[in-house]
Amino acid sequence: MRVLRQIHARLLTHAMPISSISFGLCKIIGFCALSPYGDIDYARKLFSQIQRPNIFSWNSMIRGCSQSQTPSKEPVILFRKMVRRGYPNPNTFTMAFVLKACSIVSALEEGQQVHANVLKSGFGSSPFVETALVNFYAKCEDIVLASKVFDEITDRNLVAWSTMISGYARIGLVNEALGLFRDMQKAGVVPDEVTMVSVISACAASGALDTGKWVHAYINKQLIETDLELSTALVNMYAKCGCIERAKEVFDAMPVKDTKAWSSMIVGLAINGLAEDALEEFFRMEEAKVKPNHVTFIGVLSACAHSGLVSEGRRYWSSMLEFGIVPSMELYGCMVDLLCRASLVEDACTLVETMPISPNPVIWRTLLVGCKKSKNLDKSEVVAQRLLELEPHNAENYILLSNLYASMSQWEKMSQVRKKMKGMGIKAVPGCSSIEVDGLVHEFVMGDWSHPEAMEVREILRDISKRVHAVGHQPGISDVLHNVVDEEKENALCEHSERLAIAYGLLKTKTPMAIRIVKNLRVCGDCHEVTKIISAEYRREIIVRDRVRFHKFVNGSCSYCSRASQLVLLPFKLHKRVLKDCHAID
DNA sequence: TTAGGGTTAG
Structure with a gap:
């Protein structure tokens, strides 16, 4: 960037034709907006200074803004400005970039306007624009429109098929995703590792282990490269399908593991009830000098919660703050759950009261389950009131409260809750x-x-x-x-x-x-x-x-629950090792 | 200068 700034200064001081200066500035804007070594703010400054930016500059700015750390609708605003000015005319690159930007921020309305523009300008037959449209509708979870655009594509290439499969997989339509994968093979299109990530993710979302195993065998047979993303998807799939041994095998065989890969393994062990192993993996992650993120700590804290490791959980929380991670709603949720499961409902309430963000219904429900467990009727009613203020039409809340009264033999109150629910026309969502x-x-x-x-x-x-x-x-x-x-x-x-x-x-x-x-x-x-x-x-x-x-x-017994209750009694050699450098907050 | 991919609390 320093060199670019020097070139910029020279461009302005040398006596050169305006067109040459403008061309040079456009090149600098492109670099600043798109290169990882660039500076989008500097690109914005330069862009606002030139009178007639060329198509390359407009496209670079639209794409660059959509790639920023904090995505916004700025690319759409730029696109509208470009159309209003009438120069230069958008091209297929512009359409692909602005649609991608809309998909990132789920701007359905704005994207549909771009779609209208695509049809008007005749760019609808570009494979890049077609696929960008499918991706846009799929990311906005309008799978019907995504499928409609996909069906209208006459010559579907690998990326178009992969985009549609990914769209189905993201919303958990596993049979549709797998059906389309079969259609793709019938059409003679050879899948690659990106396609397989979506197919594997569909298996993970639906817990389809047998299909997941078949797809994994297919990947090996077709010699499809299992790169970092595909390996992580496989770890996640095996863990989500309860086959933790295979998840561990895939994970151990990975030559390079990043934060998402480690997090996937740690969360996978935690949801399978293997708290000790989850914490051991976290220790190994630290040894490997891979920086954890908030998802990693969701795994760590939920492992602690499910096995009753209260003081360890508190220490991991402190360690998380030392890593500079700002606690998210999910992380507060884990901590509230951890305290409630350990019957520390008062501590959980204090945490909720001091949260810098407004607790969401999940937090209040977790707290309400905690109150039910500790049979604290007064606290329960306060929490229930907050929950119902926030979500007065969710049947789950009324059923939870009704169950709570029933567990405390408060039959009259239980009846009142169910009458209120009926009176408000709220029906339970069927299991x-x-x-x-x-x-x-x-x-x-x-x-x-x-x-x-x-x-x-x-x-x-x-x-x-x-x-x-x-x-x-x-x-x-x-x-x-x-x-x-x-x-x-x-x-x-x-x-x-x-x-x-x-x-x-x-x-x-x-x-x-x-x-x-x-x-x-x-x-x-x-x-x-x-x-x-x-x-x-x-x-x-x-x-x-x-x-x-x-x-x-x-x-006649549940191995998870019996293991979870045994874990509380185990000596925690591993945790002491993991926690040696952490500062306690309790 | 274009389109598709992995981890997330109850």
Whole structure:
């Protein structure tokens, strides 16, 4: 930059034709805006000083601004200014850059105006502009429009296919992403490592382990390079699918590991209940001199939370501040959860009260679950009030409060909450679980019998029902609140989406195959009694992945929960080593 | 000077 500034000064002092000076300045603007060694502010200053910037300068500025650390709608404003001035005319480069800028900040309205401009200017047939449009709509989560633009592309190249697959994968439409991957192969387009990152991410999002394993084998067979991004996606996929051993294998084989790779491994170990291993990996990350970021600490703190390591968690928090990481909402969430799980609800409340950012509903819900656990009714009601002020129309909040009153035998108050919910016309969102069978992810929604094999599933559920009642299981509070105990006993079991998915697993797979419920959106709670019974009765391992962890039911018990309770009693040699340089805040 | 990719609290 110093040299460029000198050249700039010389341009201005030498007697040269205006056109030459302008050309030179445009070159400098391009460098300053786009090079990692450039300076976007300097580019802005120069850009504002020249009267008729050329197309190269406009494009450089639009692209440069979209790449800044704090993305904004500035590229769109520049584009509009360019169109208004009428010189120079935008070209395909301009359109691709401004659409990319819109996708980064999810500016749907502005991007649609650019789309109209693309159609008017006749740039719609440029493969770069077409793909930029698909990417823009996909990033704005308007997958229907993304798919429409994609369908209209006559000659789809590798990037166009990859963009559309990535669009489906990002919003968790795994079957669509994988279906398109098959179509791409049928069309004779050879995928590369970028395509495979999206395919693997789709498997991770849906927990489709068998498909993920198949795709990994395909990558090896096709000799597709497993670079840093693809390896990280594989680590993440195996961890999210509960196959932590394979995640570790891929991770250990990586020649270069950056912050995202380490974070992926640490978070993966934490969600699989392997807190000690997560903290050991963090220690190794520090040894490898890779700087952690806020995601790394989300993994570290959630590992501490799930295994009751309170003082260690506090020290990691201090260490995080020393790294210069400003605590995000997610990190406060981890810390509140850590304190609540350790029954330190007062400390959790103090932390929430002193947060420099306004707590979001997730924080209040975490706190409310903590209050429920410690049976603190007064505190619960204060927290619930704050939660309902913030989110008065979310059914989950009313169900949580209703469950809380039920757990404290406050039946009258429980009834009032449910009446209020009904009076406001708020309906509970039905539970939803999915299971992967033969490479397809089947989704079951509570009370929904539209699956083509629903009758067969019902038969299995009848059998489950008989066996569960034969061992003397009493309906839990969840069954009571779903108001299903008065109906036929078998229906009481049928209503839960998790059981529909388990029944489908029993129907479609043979012993000794484990049944993997790959997505279960129930709010994380205690192990489900019925699932324990099914695992014992049918002699099947049942793996239920909820939002935060894997429950592995074997012979009537959940290995995750028993491990988590054992961990609290373990001596923490590793942690002392990890924490030797940290300053305690407690 | 153009388009596609990896980690995120309950």
